[in-house]
Amino acid sequence: MVILKGCYTVKPAEPTPNNRLPLSEFDQAKPFILSPTVYFYRPIGNSVASAIDTLRDSLSRVLVHFYPLAGRLYSIDGGRFELQCNAMGALLFEAESESKMDDLGDFRPTPEIGELVPHVDHSTPVHEIPLLVVQLTRFRCGGVCIGMGISYIIADGQSALHFVGEWARIARGEKLDTAPFLDREVFLDQNPPAAPSFDHEEYSTPPSLIGGTDEKEQREMETTVAMLKLSKDQVEKLKKKANEGHNGRPYSRYEAVAGHIWRCACKARRHESDQMTKIRVTVDCRNRLQPPLPKGYFGNASLPTTPTSRAGELLSKPLGYASSRIREAVEKMTDEYIRSAIDFLRCHPDLSKFKTFHSLRCPQGAFFGNPNLDITSWMGLPIYGADFGWGKEFHMGPAKFLGVDGKSFILQSPHADGSFIVPLCLQVDFMEAFNELLYQDI
Template identity: 55%
Template sequence: MVVSYKTSYTVKPAEPTWTGSLSLSEWDQIGSITHVPTLYFYQPSQKLLIDTVITTLKDSLSRALVHFYPLAGRLRWIGHGRLELVCNAAGVQFIEAVSQSKLYSFGEFSQSPEYDFLIPTVDYTIPIQELPLLIVQVTKFQCGGISLGFTISHVVADGQSALHFLSEWARLARGEALAVSPFIDRKLLRAGDPPVLAHPILDHTEFNSHPPHLIGQTNNIEERKKKTTVAMLKLTKSQVDKLKNMATNKSLNTGRPYSRYETIAGHIWQCACKARDHNAEQPTALGVCVDSRSRLQPPLPPGYFGNTTLDVIAVSSSGELISKPLGYAASKIRKAIMTVNDEYLRSGIEFLKSQADLTKFQDLHALGGDDGPFYGNPNIQVVSWLTLPIYGLDFGWGREVHMGLAAHDFNDGDSLILLSHDDHEDGSLVVALCLQISHMEAFKNYFYQDI
């Protein structure tokens, strides 16, 4: 795909906003500290006049930044792997682009590396204090349709917060009032506070240990070098129900049926072990991303704007996962999730505050670093977007016809469960999965074999 970039603007808040340094919580500063992309496609219509679209988006974005002013600021390193957010209204980047392609050239909008041309590129050679925290790209296609590509700093917003911003921006573009104002103060998560030495710290295996390596290897350097590919695997509601029935084994179940996430994540884990052809004694870990908004006591307020997710680890051996029923894998995942309560979350904050440096807890792959978490072979990470409002983003010209993911945001072992765009109302799901090329076809076969 050939994409021509016409112009780039800096969009600033429409009104004066608070300025100063905003302390970040520990959860803002671990895991991914780069930008996360999303992509929406809109079909041609009488309302989709490009000049009107650009004006509407820029004006409403400027008004949205009055409320979500941290996105118009910049990050700054303050030493020891820690960051702070400088709220200075420096603005966000807004790019106009054109493509000679047509929307229907994407076929059924299957995952495509060409999506990467439609999402803004972040130049991490630029000092972090100069990088916009939000970059928007509007691309007009020959047919008259458009795509909107967004990339938002994960330091400033997790998935829930990023989608909150996008939905409120869309409401303003439609001429409506804000539905839920963002809650900006991160002091609820003790942002900027010193450690409390008397506070008990529990055993946090997600921080204290590295994911297993392949037996016989002392690091994952060779695994990182291997080529990967991304697949979008659809599950109908009947297939999801069949997996849930398979997982609900009375000898393993703890009382309530396993959730869609527990079931499908367990199925992915089992299939990955088979496809990777592990030895039976091979240790393997599954990373689970848990949203803490409702798990803290009291719960965080609606509209809390920041990061509230904590990764926990389920561990087993490949032999046990493959030889035992699906309910065994699901039970391991449930056990990891159930550790995340108010005490555990506050202990996790205290643990991170007590660290001399946070660098080793950060995923720096996009910044050119080799450190940080790695869930490649023999491990995986399964993230759920099942409860996120990722569809129906209407800026005034109708809902998107498709929401896409950027392939470059995936690494070996990364997977994502989300509702199917076209059939989500009937319960169909999609698993976006990245594996080494040599393992993908075997994984697909195992994934669908019994369902």
């Protein structure tokens, strides 16, 4: 049980611009929820009281630079938002837990872990909801957790981690390393939207289950969460397996592991041979655009791509086939394709339906769920090293899955030993089989 001890509204320590900022289509297509993550730290002795003061003071100072996070969103037509930079502030909570950190096991994103991130009531008016919430929880063993929620609309993973890294730097008494680039004009086009140059199937309705229950019933199926681990040796075996008979540029560890997860899910879910299945992969577009985005660009600069295949082909062909489908989908994300995607989104008067790919709360449904998957790579992100003055975290990861069937992440181990961690949410009926297949088929 988590007991709240205090709540503070933290505003920028100095005056910041007070204006309303438009958002790019990258931002507008994201869901109106906060991305929840947790950072766990070993016992910090008697310094917990000063820790909340450290966080509050350093947060106030870092928000001078990252002031959009202290603002609020306002709804405009078509499911879109504008950002009002009004320095309303972020919320910082202080809490205690009667548990020990060891009671949390492997830190899989269960409801217990979810309690370590502040709850946000999305039924309240949009302009009253903070874009950043933080909770410092002290455990009975003396360890602490920082649970954080950052608006999907304001920042993608790269930007969110940029903010966390700079916040930790300021908390340690150091200077800002890389200032955020806040000008979204780089994406805004005053001309009427052009017709997209490509068919953007990543925004099309995902495949349904052949002869199975309808989408609504699928979304109501009970799910469970696992924290799966692959050793360096297992990862290397999968990479070698994916590259058997492949003469081009070798498939990466991510392409091999993601392809393996895709195949195992098809097999565990007992898909028919003709079953179409998609996976959703998020691609960082910062360096794919020409010219590349400025260093420190703060906002969303990632788009989805959706490798697709028949289950029968995935399972009858070698692992390299699944890896090739993933590579082809990612490689098509060129400057021309990305700008076409922006035009595609701009041409739609209402973006609400595209937000459904992220959230089960949307009435139109979500991308995730049988027969599909979302496999998000955090491998290239600086997810570790958030030292606020009491040492680096020993675990960082997602805090909630919200019961989203088929949602998964691929993280490198914090030990930097070449092993992977795979948090995964799947229907209860399929998790045991998936767990067996993941290791059995290596």
